Amino acid sequence: MAALQSSTLEAIVGNQAQLQRSWLEALEAKGAARNIREQDLRQETRDFLQLVIDGLGRESSTHIGAEGWEETRRFLEKLSASRAQVGQESHQTAFFIFALKGPLFDLLQAHYREQPALLAEQLWEISSLFDAFGLHTIRTYQKNREAVIKRQQEELLELSTPVVKLWEGVLALPLIGTLDSQRSQTVMESLLQRIVDTGSEIAIIDITGVPTVDTLVAQHLLKTVTAIRLMGADCIISGVRPQIAQTIVHLGLDLGTLTTKSNLADALKLALSRLGTTAGERV
Amino acid sequence: MERIPILQMGEFLLVTIQVDMHDQLALRLQDDLTDRIEHTSARGVLIDISALDMVDSFIGRMIATISGLSRIMDAETVLVGMQPAVAITLVELGLTLPGVSTALNVDRGMHLLRKRVGRP
Numbered sequence: 001m002a003a004l005q006s007s008t009l010e011a012i013v014g015n016q017a018q019l020q021r022s023w024l025e026a027l028e029a030k031g032a033a034r035n036i037r038e039q040d041l042r043q044e045t046r047d048f049l050q051l052v053i054d055g056l057g058r059e060s061s062t063h064i065g066a067e068g069w070e071e072t073r074r075f076l077e078k079l080s081a082s083r084a085q086v087g088q089e090s091h092q093t094a095f096f097i098f099a100l101k102g103p104l105f106d107l108l109q110a111h112y113r114e115q116p117a118l119l120a121e122q123l124w125e126i127s128s129l130f131d132a133f134g135l136h137t138i139r140t141y142q143k144n145r146e147a148v149i150k151r152q153q154e155e156l157l158e159l160s161t162p163v164v165k166l167w168e169g170v171l172a173l174p175l176i177g178t179l180d181s182q183r184s185q186t187v188m189e190s191l192l193q194r195i196v197d198t199g200s201e202i203a204i205i206d207i208t209g210v211p212t213v214d215t216l217v218a219q220h221l222l223k224t225v226t227a228i229r230l231m232g233a234d235c236i237i238s239g240v241r242p243q244i245a246q247t248i249v250h251l252g253l254d255l256g257t258l259t260t261k262s263n264l265a266d267a268l269k270l271a272l273s274r275l276g277t278t279a280g281e282r283v
Numbered sequence: 284m285e286r287i288p289i290l291q292m293g294e295f296l297l298v299t300i301q302v303d304m305h306d307q308l309a310l311r312l313q314d315d316l317t318d319r320i321e322h323t324s325a326r327g328v329l330i331d332i333s334a335l336d337m338v339d340s341f342i343g344r345m346i347a348t349i350s351g352l353s354r355i356m357d358a359e360t361v362l363v364g365m366q367p368a369v370a371i372t373l374v375e376l377g378l379t380l381p382g383v384s385t386a387l388n389v390d391r392g393m394h395l396l397r398k399r400v401g402r403p
Contacts, residue, residue, distance in 0.1 A: 192367030199387055227370040232385035
């Protein structure tokens with residue numbers, strides 16, 4: 001495929017103001033200009049057109065990974081981020097780019113009226129270039145979103161595993177939310193480490209905040225309990241709600257030698273009696 | 284040749300593993316310990332593995348075997364001081380050491396042993 005002709009670039013440069021005007025109209029008509037100040041939009045369209053013109057002058061390739069398009073890429077990344085901030089979706093940002101195609105095609109059609117073969121070729125080149133621009137904004141938008149999700153996931157993981165000391169020698173771990181493999185690993189590690197640090201003999205895992213207990217969750221719990229026992233401490237599971245008890249029995253799960261209590265208070269009472277103290281005594 | 288010392292404390296035997304456990308060492312410990320139990324007619328064995336920070340399935344199985352052996356020879360066995368990483372590894376390997384008593388540290392392990400053999 002032949003590269004863009006210099007006369008195409010000249011046509012764009014010569015009609016820059018006209019292009020921008022039609023582009024703004026197209027954006028307005030499709031409602032893509034909502035939530036954005038007219039002044040900003042005018043500025044953005046002018047900047048982008050200028051960048052495209054500069055880029056076309058510098059770079060013969062329409063592959064946007066090329067060096068000559070770096071500034072344009074950076075502009076699009078910034079645009080995508082700012083659009084995401086005002087709550088626009090990815091396709092709206094992409095439409096910002098695609099809306100320029102219409103006016104541009106009209107311009108080229110007028111310019112190459114006498115040379116249909118050349119017109120088709122140049123249209124194809126311009127079209128693929130703008131498609132790549134549009135896709136780039138979507139990709140950036142997606143990447144930003146994924147970064148946010150990943151950060152939140154990590155924060156959630158850290159937030160959700162607090163090990164609290166209930167009594168001298170008694171640790172409690174209130175679990176909230178679903179237990180997956182990664183989380184149960186974090187939970188197990190932090191609980192075991194705290195048992196070593198504090199020398200606690202009894203750990204209570206409270207599952208009141210765990211919405212469902214399936215075979216996988218039960219397996220994770222059993223693993224944690226076994227590891228605690230291997231280290232020489234005891235473990236009590238508390239907060240087993242009626243629905244969860246039913247599920248466990250219906251699934252036929254064997255909780256083995258696990259001690260379970262319906263609430264944290266009962267578990268603490270049991271823990272204290274095993275330690276040989278009662279709640280009234282000072283430890 | 285390297286070997287793991289077995290200390291006698293009254294009617295209990297104390298085994299402290301302070302070096303990297305390799306297979307030959309574990310097998311030797313097994314022989315030594317059973318001999319010592321027979322010799323001293325010990326009532327209890329305390330195995331301290333707090334310095335052990337790496338185990339494989341063989342060592343895990345050896346720990347279980349040694350505790351089983353001493354139990355058969357009428358000596359209560361308590362395993363003390365297992366590190367979190369070791370506990371997690373053993374669980375992941377499926378070695379849950381059923382029937383082996385455990386304690387957090389030597390002090391508590393001794394306490395547990397005395398209780399087990401009926402001496403306060």
